[in-house]
Amino acid sequence: MPKLTPRMIISLLIALALLLLPLITDDDNILTLLLLTFLMAGLASSWNILGGYTGQVNLGHAAFFGIGSLITRQMWLGGWPFALSMASGCVVAGLAAAVIGLPAFRLKGTYFAIGTLAMAEALRITIGNILPTVTNLPTEVIRNYELAPRYYLMLTAVLLIVAITIYLNNSKLGLGMMAVREDEDAARAVGVNVLRVKMIAFVMSAFLAGMIGGAYAFYFVSYYPNFTFGPLFSFDAITVLYVGGVGTVVGPLIGSVFFVILRDMLVKNLQGVHQLVFGLLFIVVVLVLPGGLVEAWDRIKQYVRINQSPTKNQHRETKAQTYPGENLH
Amino acid sequence: MLRVEGITKQFGGLIAVNNLSFEIGKGQIVGLIGPNGSGKSTAFKLISGFIPLTNGRVYFDGEEITNLQSHQIARRGLTRTFQLVRPFAHLTALQNVMIGGQYGHAALSHMHDAKDNGMDVLAQVGLAEKAESKAKDLTIMERKWLEVARALAGRPKLLLLDEFMAGLNPSEIPQAIDLIHRINGMGISIIIVEHIIKAITGTCERVIVLNAGSKIAEGHPTDVVRNPEVISAYLGRRYAEN
Numbered sequence: 001m002p003k004l005t006p007r008m009i010i011s012l013l014i015a016l017a018l019l020l021l022p023l024i025t026d027d028d029n030i031l032t033l034l035l036l037t038f039l040m041a042g043l044a045s046s047w048n049i050l051g052g053y054t055g056q057v058n059l060g061h062a063a064f065f066g067i068g069s070l071i072t073r074q075m076w077l078g079g080w081p082f083a084l085s086m087a088s089g090c091v092v093a094g095l096a097a098a099v100i101g102l103p104a105f106r107l108k109g110t111y112f113a114i115g116t117l118a119m120a121e122a123l124r125i126t127i128g129n130i131l132p133t134v135t136n137l138p139t140e141v142i143r144n145y146e147l148a149p150r151y152y153l154m155l156t157a158v159l160l161i162v163a164i165t166i167y168l169n170n171s172k173l174g175l176g177m178m179a180v181r182e183d184e185d186a187a188r189a190v191g192v193n194v195l196r197v198k199m200i201a202f203v204m205s206a207f208l209a210g211m212i213g214g215a216y217a218f219y220f221v222s223y224y225p226n227f228t229f230g231p232l233f234s235f236d237a238i239t240v241l242y243v244g245g246v247g248t249v250v251g252p253l254i255g256s257v258f259f260v261i262l263r264d265m266l267v268k269n270l271q272g273v274h275q276l277v278f279g280l281l282f283i284v285v286v287l288v289l290p291g292g293l294v295e296a297w298d299r300i301k302q303y304v305r306i307n308q309s310p311t312k313n314q315h316r317e318t319k320a321q322t323y324p325g326e327n328l329h
Numbered sequence: 330m331l332r333v334e335g336i337t338k339q340f341g342g343l344i345a346v347n348n349l350s351f352e353i354g355k356g357q358i359v360g361l362i363g364p365n366g367s368g369k370s371t372a373f374k375l376i377s378g379f380i381p382l383t384n385g386r387v388y389f390d391g392e393e394i395t396n397l398q399s400h401q402i403a404r405r406g407l408t409r410t411f412q413l414v415r416p417f418a419h420l421t422a423l424q425n426v427m428i429g430g431q432y433g434h435a436a437l438s439h440m441h442d443a444k445d446n447g448m449d450v451l452a453q454v455g456l457a458e459k460a461e462s463k464a465k466d467l468t469i470m471e472r473k474w475l476e477v478a479r480a481l482a483g484r485p486k487l488l489l490l491d492e493f494m495a496g497l498n499p500s501e502i503p504q505a506i507d508l509i510h511r512i513n514g515m516g517i518s519i520i521i522v523e524h525i526i527k528a529i530t531g532t533c534e535r536v537i538v539l540n541a542g543s544k545i546a547e548g549h550p551t552d553v554v555r556n557p558e559v560i561s562a563y564l565g566r567r568y569a570e571n
């Protein structure tokens with residue numbers, strides 16, 4: 001049993017509070033806002049495994065979110081048990097990544113990013129042609145619709161992804177991924193099978209995005225089947241992650257809270273331009289604060305420590321830590 | 330241990346390595362020398378599977394490794410370092426060497442084994458205190474030690490060191506040579522690429538001299554430096570004057 005650090009205690013308290021919240025309140029606005037926060041956190045965290053840890057920028061993450069939601073919804077509406085439908089959604093999303101990964105990883109850097117974006121767009125258009133009509137929850141489900149189970153499903157999915165990223169921080173697999181991100185040739189030289197590590201990361205990332213998609217299919221009452229394949233799901237996930245801190249466990253969580261609150265404010269006050277604001281925000285973060293809010297927080301802590309230190313002049317030299325993501329651009 | 334048969338690499342019209350053959354026995358330290366651009370690094374890349382051969386075969390530990398991928402070759406215990414060091418910059422020194430231990434020939438699958446092994450190796454190169462420092466925050470010199478430590482952590486049987494001593498200042502050279510002897514003392518064979526011949530005359534029992542991709546001499550360092558072809562083709566006037 002590892003020792004409990006203050007940070008772990010705070011995390012556990014927050015998780016506990018989130019788990020108990022639906023018992024305390026039945027304010028649907030709060031639960032919905034939190035559910036949407038979990039959605040963004042889940043998308044960003046799952047993207048993080050391939051993008052943040054392994055250094056492969058996938059602009060088509062929405063495809064796997066979309067596949068997860070599509071399979072889950074279709075099977076579920078077709079009469080299969082929900083759990084089996086959702087599990088299938090995850091598996092198909094993971095398999096899709098395995099199929100796409102082999103050719104896609106022959107492309108490097110920008111070409112991989114563009115290739116994945118093109119793949120997702122092609123899927124979105126195809127699904128739009130095959131399934132042009134809105135999908136609705138069955139009437140008996142809508143009649144008894146409750147938000148709490150949706151909230152719990154999304155929360156559980158996010159906690160699972162967070163647990164996986166914590167594991168990656170302290171495991172052979174995670175170190176291998178980071179080695180690939182840092183320098184593929186150096187990784188090869190010490191025995192890392194670069195393609196294999198990328199494939200594992202891609203399949204994990206897609207499987208988990210599919211899981212978030214399944215939770216979405218359970219939650220959302222009515223949408224066009226190709227809606228969940230939309231590029232905004234990829235771009236928003238990436239914005240959330242970079243704002244929070246790419247390649248870290250807490251980055252996507254902090255980023256999603258920030259993002260959802262900001263989006264809520266923008267939609268109310270500056271309707272229509274919120275996408276523009278997010279685009280600009282993303283550029284500013286990448287240029288000025290490549291480690292996101294996590295790095296900002298570290299810098300503040302360092303600043304406070306230096307200024308409180310009795311020997312502060314000696315500490316002046318200490319460089320602010322910069323963040324693993326900075327090499328991704 | 331290592332047998333190289335007629336390896337050749339052609340880049341367009343340029344033959345960077347031309348029909349090179351040699352053998353390395355277990356526990357040997359051999360130098361591969363030659364002027365800049367003579368094909369030393371290319372030879373390393375061919376042997377370690379980083380670039381495909383135009384021709385030739387490579388055998389390691391009794392098995393042919395000619396067409397294996399670089400990571401497979403590293404796993405079998407043949408590890409190269411880079412002429413320009415390439416640490417995993419945003420990872421700590423300890424994480425760097427742990428990756429070497431986990432993915433290399435040592436194949437340490439448990440985190441705590443990789444950690445213990447990593448700390449041992451860092452101590453061997455004098456970096457124990459820097460275990461938690463990010464590689465990018467180390468000095469150039471420390472990054473060189475880290476590069477070797479990361480390779481060592483995988484417990485290779487044969488280490489290919491590419492210009493490991495280049496850029497060290499004179500006071501650091503003895504430390505580097507001492508490290509090479511200690512590595513060799515663990516039973517690891519070593520091929521050292523250097524273009525400063527003096528750095529390795531005392532260390533290697535045998536040197537191979539390349540010029541324009543071809544082997545022009547091989548033998549004991551003291552004999553090789555007297556070889557007229559080596560003097561004219563490689564060492565030139567500068568060495569003769571010394």
Ligand SMILES: Nc1ncnc2c1ncn2[C@@H]1O[C@H](COP(=O)(O)OP(=O)(O)O)[C@@H](O)[C@H]1O
Pocket residue numbers: 340343345363364365366367368369370371372
């Ligand atoms: N990837 C490459 N493409 C074309 N030419 C190359 C490449 N790599 C090396 N060379 C050429 O091959 C020759 C040998 O280079 P190299 O092996 O790096 O020499 P050394 O390590 O002995 O200084 C040089 O002329 C170099 O310019």
Ligand SMILES: [Mg+2]
Pocket residue numbers: 369370371412492
């Ligand atoms: Mg060279």
